[in-house]
Amino acid sequence: MIEINNVEKRFGSAEVLKRINLKVEPGEVVTILGSSGSGKSTLIRCINGLEALSGGAIRVDGHDVSTSAGLAAARRRSATVFQLFNLYPHMTVLRNVTLAPIQVLGQPRAEAEAQARALIDLVGLTEHADAYPQRLSGGQRQRVGICRALAMQPRYLLLDEVTSALDPEMTGEVLAILARLAAEGTTMVFVTHEIEFARRISDRIVFLEAGELIVDMPTEAFFSEEGGLAVPRIRKFLSKMTKD
Amino acid sequence: MRYADFTPYDLVLLAQGLGVTLGLFAATTLIGLALGAALTVLHYYRVPVIGHVVVAVTELLKNSPVLVQLFLVFFGMPAFFQVNMTPVTAALLTVSLNTAAFAFVIFRSGVEAVERDQIEAARVFGHSRWQILRRIISPQAAAFSVGPLIGLLVNQLQVTSLISVIGVADLTKIGNILNLRTLEPFVVWSVIGLTYYLCAKALAALGGRLERHLRRSVVWQGL
Amino acid sequence: MIRSWNALEPHLGFLLEGFALTVAACVLAVAGAVVLGALIASLRTARSRAARTVAAVYCDLFRNVPFIVQLFFFFYGLPELGIYIGAFETGVLAMSIAGGAFVADVIRAGILSIEQGVIEAARVFGLSRWQIFSRIVMPNALRVSVRPMGSVLINLVLTSSILSTITVNELTGTAKIVAATTFMPFEVYAVLLVLYAALTYTLSLAVTGVHRRLNRGMPEAVA
Ligand SMILES: Nc1ncnc2c1ncn2[C@@H]1O[C@H](COP(=O)(O)OP(=O)(O)O)[C@@H](O)[C@H]1O
Ligand SMILES: [Mg+2]
Secondary structure (H helix, E strand, O other), X not given: OEEEEEXXXXXXXXXXXXXXXXXXXXXXEEEEEEOOOOOHHHHHHHHOOOOOOOEEEEEEOOXXXXXXXXXXXXXXXXXXXXXXXXXXXXXXXXXXXXXXXXXXXXXXXXXXXXXXXXXXXXXOOHHXXXXXXXXXXXXXXXXXXXXXXXXXXXXXXXXXXOOOOOOHHHHHHHXXXXXXXHHOOOEEEEEOOOHHHHHHHOOEEEEEEOOEEEEEXXXXXXXXXXXXXXXXXXXXXXXXXXXX | OOOOOOOOXXXXXXXXXXXXXXXXXXXXXXXXXXXXXXXXXXXXXXXXXHHHHHHHHHHHHHOOOHHHHHHHHHHHHHHHHOOOOOHHHHHHHHHHHHHHHHHHHHHHHHHHHHHXXXXXXXXXXXXXXXXXXXXXXXXXXXXXHHHHHHHHHHHHHHHHHHHHHHOOOOXXXXXXXXXXXXXXXXXXXXXHHHHHHHHHHHHHHHHXXXXXXXXXXXXXXXX | OHHHHHHHHHHHHHHHHHHHHHHHHHHHHHHHHHHHHHHHHHHHOOOOHHHHHHHHHHHHHHHHOOHHHHHHHHHHHHHHOOOOOOHHHHHHHHHHHHHHHHHHHHHHHHHHOOOHHHHHHHHHOOOOHHHHHHHHHHHHHHHHHHHHHHHHHHHHHHHHHHHHHXXXXXXXXXXXXXXXXXXXXXXXXXXXXXXXXXXXXXXXXXXXXXXXXXXXXXXXXXX
C-alpha cells in the first residue's frame, strides 16, 4: 500500500502541495487529474523520492521514503514511467531494460535479458531490441520506458503524463498497453489528461487544485452529476478537457 | 663553489626575459593578425590556385609542431637558401606565420558565417564585392572572431616559450640559465611558470573586456 | 631532391626508431591524460566544494603555463625530490598531466551536457550514486567528448616534439641528429613537418571513426 499522509511540499515560499492525504491499495488504479501546475508531477516525484518532503510522510508498503534505507526499499517496490521517457541514450533498448534488474536487483544477466526480451515482445518492439532509443519514434520510446519499469517487477507503477509528448496515434499504442496492465491487476498511480481513458481503467480518481487534493472518489461517482460534476471547478475542468 | 645563490641581479635578468617574451609576442601578434587578415581577403576573392595553396600551407602549419617549424626556419633556411638567420629573426618569422595560419582559419570561418546570411541581400543593392567585404562582412566577422582570437593569443603566448630552444633569451631561456647556475629547479621553474600564468590571465582578462566592449558596440550600431 | 633522398636513406632506420618512440610516448600519454582527465572532471563535478576547487585550480594552472616550462619543472625538479626516472618517463608524465587538464575540461562539458531527466530515471530505478556515475554519466560524457578530445590529443602529439629538449630521441630528436650529420637540415625538417601532419591527419581520421562507433544510432545533431 502507498500511504500519503499530510504531505506538504514547498519550493522556497511557494506551497506546491498542501497537506495531501491519499492511499493506494494493491490492485488499484488511481488517476490523478488536475490542471497544469496543480502539483501532480510534484506528488509523483515525492512518492519516488526525487523531491524531499517539506512535511508529512509517505510510506510504500510501510517503508518511509524520507529515510535512505526506506527509500531504497520503496524504489524496489515501485517503478516510474516518465513524460519525456528519460531513456539512457547510450544504451540499446535491451540494455535500457536490463540495467536496473542486473545492477539493483542483482539478477543474472541471462535471466534479466530473457525477461526483458519477453517484455519487449509484449509491447511489440521485438525487432528493435538492439536499437538505440534515438532511432525510435516517441511511441516506441515510451513503450521501452514501460518495459524498463515492468522489468523491475514493481508492485506499483507511477506514470506521469506518459502520453503527453506523443501524437494521437502513438498515444493509442501506449494506452493499449496500459489498459492491458490495468486489466491484469497492476497497481498504478496515473497522472494523465486522457479523461476518457482514465474513466475506463481507473478505480478511483483524485483531483488536485493548486496543491490541494479537493476530491477523491470512485471513478463512477467522480463522473456523476451528484458526485464530481457537482463541484464547479471539476465540471469546468472536464468540459475544457473533453472539448479539445 | 658549485652552487651560486640567487642575486638581486637575477630579477633584472627575469625582467629582461619577460620583456623579450612580451615584445616578441606583441610583434608576432601584429604581424600574424595582419597576415591572417590579408590571407582571408585573398581567399575571399577566390583567386585561383593561391586560395588552395593558402589553405594547404595553413593546414600544414596548424598540424605540425612549432618546434619543428622553428628548426626548419632557423637551421634549414640558412643551409638551403644561403641566407643569414639570427635566432630572433627565425623566431619572429616562425611564430608570426604560425599565428597567421590560425588567425586565417578563425577569420575565414567568421567571414563564411556572415556571408551565408547576408550576401544575397547586399548583392541585390549592387554593392561591389570589396564594398560588401569592407562595410558588411568585416565588422561582423571581426565580432565573431574576437572570442576565438583571444583563445588563440593566450595559446600563442605559451608558444613563444619554444623560441628559447633556438637561443632567444626569452623568459624560458632565462629560466634555463638560472636553473643551471643555481641548481634550484623548483624555485626557478615555479617563478617562471607563475610569470607566464599571470601574463596569460592578464591577457585573457584584457581580451574579455575587449570582447564585451565590441559586443556592445556591434549591438549599438546594428548593421 | 633526388640527391637528398639518397643521402637520407641510411638514416631512415634511425628516424623510424624515433618515430616509434614518438608513437610510444603519445600512446602512453594519451592513456594517462584520459584517465587523469576523467578523474579531474569527476572531481570538478563532485559534491565537495574542496574537490571542485582543487580540480579547477589544476586545470587552470596546467593550461596556462607553457608545456616546456612544465617539462623542465619535472625534468630538473624530480631528481631533487629523490625521484629518478628517465627522460622518456618524465616526458610521458608531463604530457599526461598537461593533457589531463585539457581532457578534464572536455569531459566536464560532456558530464554537464547530460539531461537531468536521464539521471533522475537512474535514481528512481534505485541505482547507487557510483552506479549512476560509472554506468550513465561517464559513458555518456565520453561518448559526446570524443570529437573535442580528438583535437586535444592531436595537440598532445604535436607537443611530444618538445620532449626532444630533454634528451628524448623521439622523432624530432632523431631528426635533429640526422639534420646535423647529413648537413641537410632543410630537407630533414621539411620531411618531418609533412610526417607530423600525416600523423595528426591519420589520428583525426581515427577520432572520426571512434566517434561514429560510439555514437551509433545517434542523430548527428545530438552527437
Ligand atoms: N523544482 C521546482 N522549483 C520551483 N518550483 C517548482 C519546481 N517544480 C515544480 N514547481 C512548481 O510547482 C508547481 C506544480 O508543478 P507540477 O507538480 O509540475 O505541476 P503539474 O505536474 O500538475 O503540472 C508549479 O507551479 C511549478 O512551477
Ligand atoms: Mg506535470
